[in-house]
Amino acid sequence: MSLLDVRDLRVSFRQDGAVTEAVRGVSFSVDRGETVALVGESGSGKSVTALSTVSLLGDSAQVAGSVTYDGQQMIGADAKLLHKVRGNDISFIFQEPMTSLNPLHTIEKQMAESLALHQGLSGAQARERILDLLDRVGIRDAESRLGAYPHQLSGGQRQRVMIAMALANKPDILIADEPTTALDVTIQAQILDLLAELKAAENMGLLFITHDLGIVRRVADKVCVMKDGEIVESGPTSEIFANPQHPYTRKLLAAEPSGAPEPVEAGAEVVAETENLKIWFPIQRGLLKRTVGHVKAVNDASLSVRAGETVGIVGESGSGKTTLALAMMRLIASEGRITFRGQDVRGWSTGELRRLRKDMQIVFQDPYGSLSPRMTCFQIISEGLGIHKVDPKRDKRELVAEVMVETGLNPAAMDRYPHEFSGGQRQRIAIARAMVLRPRLLVLDEPTSALDMTVQVQIVDLLRELQRKHGLAYLFISHDLKVVRAMSHQVIVMKQGDVVETGSAAAIFDAPQTDYTRTLIAAAR
Structure with missing residues (x-):
């Protein structure tokens, strides 16, 4: 029997009378010492699947199928069992540590809270355990960092703290949801090496969620490729990369920026x-x-x-x-x-x-945070036109429509709000906002x-x-x-x-x- 076994998992969300199927008949397993990667684009159902393993979805979620941990059924389990498993037996590392760590509490206080809750440790015992964990995950001079707040640490250090907190209770399964996406390549490599080392040392099972196939090739034993809530292909990593069968898998493997920009003209300003x-x-x-x-x-x-x-x-x-x-x-x-x-x-x-x-204009990293949620697409793109008096005689909606077409957006959607667009579409809106000023x-x-x-x-x-x-x-x-x-x-x-x-x-x-x-x-x- 596998340590974590998911069979025919189905998750749907009910909102305003409508039902959206997020996960449809997903099945996979994770054994001790094994790394299984869930791969797919945003909205494919990867994170919803992971959160379903210990019933962390909201009340609007309807979950069916079977999820067993060490032979115990997690779907419909009572609060006592879920409390025991969450954080103790199955731990999570999330993508953005700045949203997972409390900005008002020191690193020591946040780690001590977990140890007190799950292991009953406090005082000198908890402090000793915290220092040991921080040292294991590569935080140098750990004692001097205990009083630090999350914003005082680098991105790599924050992610190491998240890993230390996840490992504090010696879990059997570690679920890592895009843990390296926002990190530099050198820090990313260090975190991946650290996870592999800790997995081997503790004989943990690792469920790794990512959209980066380069990472999958490096860390995973098995791959499950997800699309529209379904696993369209799964198998050993070497086989999936060497001989992908599904068109979507082949599309993902081919999705890598390539080529080069056109040469700069001689005498360019x-x-x-x-x-x-x-x-x-x-x-x-x-x-x-x-x-x-x-x-x-x-x-x-x-x-x-x-x-x-x-x-x-x-x-x-x-x-x-x-x-x-x-x-x-x-x-x-x-x-x-x-x-x-x-x-x-x-x-x-x-x-x-x-x-x-x-x-001189700028396009920022996060298309979620750089667009006002209270403004429509038209208002966001057109805001600079009035400030800089660009083509004042022309109709603003006409100018916005032109730049939306140019950046691959449908002008018919200009009265929608940012949350109604995908991540890629939001980044196109940010580019359009800059480009409308030429x-x-x-x-x-x-x-x-x-x-x-x-x-x-x-x-x-x-x-x-x-x-x-x-x-x-x-x-x-x-x-x-x-x-x-x-x-x-x-x-x-x-x-x-x-x-x-x-x-x-x-x-x-x-x-x-x-x-x-x-x-x-x-x-x-």
Whole structure:
């Protein structure tokens, strides 16, 4: 008998009298020491399936079928059994630790709460156990981090804390729901290695949920490919990758950004340029807020980007990628020369900069958080038209319809709200919001990292087409090196505020000169 056995699982949700089938007849099993990957795009039913294993879905969910853990039926189980299994025998690691960790409590308090609840540990015993767990998951100088709040830790450290909390009660099954999606490639590799090491040491079963097939190839023993609430193909990882049978599986395996952007025209205008750019943030202490040091976010960075050119900026979290781009747009203070279309804009006032703002736009990482839920698609895209007085004589709905068509959206949906669109569609709305102003420079800050692989390919193709059509200059910030290679003409590699290597995309990826660049590229493979 398998440790976790799911048979003919069906989940539907009732809302406003309508019933939506989220999971339809799913069956799989997880044994001790085995990693099973649930793979599929957003909305395929992966997370709903995982949450069903210990009845964590809301009251609107109707669950049928069978889910047994160690021979015990979980569907319809009483509260006492579920309380025993949740967190003790079956633990979860979720995608975004910032939403899973309480921002008002220290790391020690949150971990101690779990130990008190499930093991009755407190005081010195709990503290000793917490330090041991943090040390096991690779938190350096763990004692000094006990009093830290989640926002004071890096993304990788927060995810390690989540893993430590999940392992605190020595579970038999660990369910990891997209645990590395938002992490840099080097941190991602460390987390995957850590999970594999802990799984082997504890002989746990691991249910790994992801849309990234590169990760699946690396960690999974078996794969279940999900589409529209069903498992369309399953089997050993090596067989699925070597000989996929279902058209959807083949589509997922082929969904990888590829190709290269069109060459930059000879004599293309330099749109933006920096020279010896430095951004240091003061560290202030005491009642009088005396400066006692500096956070050296960017040191001596120089770059230029021409019309029709993409400059990729890569590096781990905290390396200064986004800070550099924001300084180039004069959104944060900096030292050094900044020119935009030949004009030195360092000393420009806010009023003087306003007339340049429509020429420099930004698209953010999270299409869920960057769009106002209270505004319609039309209101979001058209907001800048009035502010910057773009084509004031033309009807705004006409302008919005044009840019929606250009970015692959249906103008008939312009009066809908963001929650009525998919993640990929929301990112297209964010791009349309920038493009409606016809900018010269577009900063793309991790624009594909929150998206499924197939949608990533679509967004990369869209961005390349917009660049070809309008001669746009792109600053492309990402930790996904495959996307960077497909998008970029030039690449800048940053580490702890320093530019450690620059060159053409081909030179950087085919013949990296520094150990750090080689580490980044190796971690992405």
